[in-house]
Amino acid sequence: MKKYIILLRGINVSGKHKIPMAELRELLHNLKFKNVETYIQSGNIILDSEYSKEVICQKIEEGITNKYGYNIPALARTLEEWKNAIARYPFSLENEKIVAFSFLNEESKITDIEVKGIKDDKYEVDGDVVYLNCISGFGKTKLTNNNIEKKLNVVATTRNYKTTIKLLELATKE
Known part of the structure; x- marks a missing residue:
């Protein structure tokens, strides 16, 4: 199991x-x-x-x-894939409110996406995860789940840092 x-x-x-x-x-x-x-x-x-x-x-x-x-x-x-996704987060975790993970249904062969108006927001495509650092805030960012899906031609679902960590905690509790 x-x-x-x-x-x-x-x-x-x-x-x-x-x-x-x-x-x-x-x-x-x-x-x-x-x-x-x-x-x-x-x-x-x-x-x-x-x-x-x-x-x-x-x-x-x-x-x-x-x-x-x-x-x-x-x-x-x-559980190992989840832990690895968290460990590989490439940006600062200083402000957790701007951190998110877009999990993809398959690995993306595309690593650079063109999204207009992202300003100081950052992303990194790493296999089946897109790491997000949305300085502008999630309500204003152009790095939306729909844009990620469209640009990478995958199914994606995004979770913020708090939810991602909480799921790890729940999955590893005794």
């Missing part, structure tokens, strides 16, 4: 694709995942499974489509 952190793309955002977390946990239990936990309302899941990441994502996506009729992408990371 292996521990995974699963991120769902685009649920409970602006009232769209609403899925109550209690119902999501029940669905995941019914799909035979073990030790299922969710964190806040935006599709953050920790679970144990013997399946591969690809099978886990497929089962979750199909389960959500069958129950809710939503086409919601799921992205999975092992």
Whole structure:
């Protein structure tokens, strides 16, 4: 049995694709995942499974489509991959409020994206993660999840520093 952190793309955002977390946990239990936990309302899941990441994502996506009729992408990371993503963050962590991680459904072959008007905001594409340092603030940055998806031709879902660290804490607690 292996521990995974699963991120769902685009649920409970602006009232769209609403899925109550209690119902999501029940669905995941019914799909035979073990030790299922969710964190806040935006599709953050920790679970144990013997399946591969690809099978886990497929089962979750199909389960959500069958129950809710939503086409919601799921992205999975092992605990080691999650730790590695955090450890490789290339910018200053001095101001955690401007730090974020965009997790991608596959490695990007593109490492340089042209986004107009990013000002002092910074990004770095590193395999299946885009590291963000948004000095202008997340409400104003042009380095949005939608822009990242469009420029890299991938599915992405972004989590701020606080959520990324909290998911690690939850996944590693005894």
